[in-house]
Amino acid sequence: MVKTVECPHCGRPVPWTPDSRWRPFCSERCRLIDLGDWLEERHRLPADDSETPGEDAPDSTQAPVRH
Ligand SMILES: [Zn+2]
Numbered sequence: 001m002v003k004t005v006e007c008p009h010c011g012r013p014v015p016w017t018p019d020s021r022w023r024p025f026c027s028e029r030c031r032l033i034d035l036g037d038w039l040e041e042r043h044r045l046p047a048d049d050s051e052t053p054g055e056d057a058p059d060s061t062q063a064p065v066r067h
Contacts, residue, residue, distance in 0.1 A: 009034040 004013040005023065009030035014023050025031035 003016040005016050006012065007014050007026035007030050008024055010026060012026045014020050016023055020026075020030045022028050026035060051055045
């Protein structure tokens with residue numbers, strides 16, 4: 001009797017055995033795709049809410065005037 005899990009990416013049943021090299025994913029492809037999505041999300045998050053407090057505010061009072 002083999003326990004199976006669902007591939008988090010495509011939902012296919014994956015036997016939970018040492019043979020299933022990419023478990024819980026069904027294949028290397030699903031693993032890479034899912035990991036890629038995850039990394040992309042992480043990289044995207046900080047960029048999206050760009051409310052960086054202070055530091056590079058363009059009109060600070062000490063802005064150097066160039067002529
Ligand atoms: Zn899959």
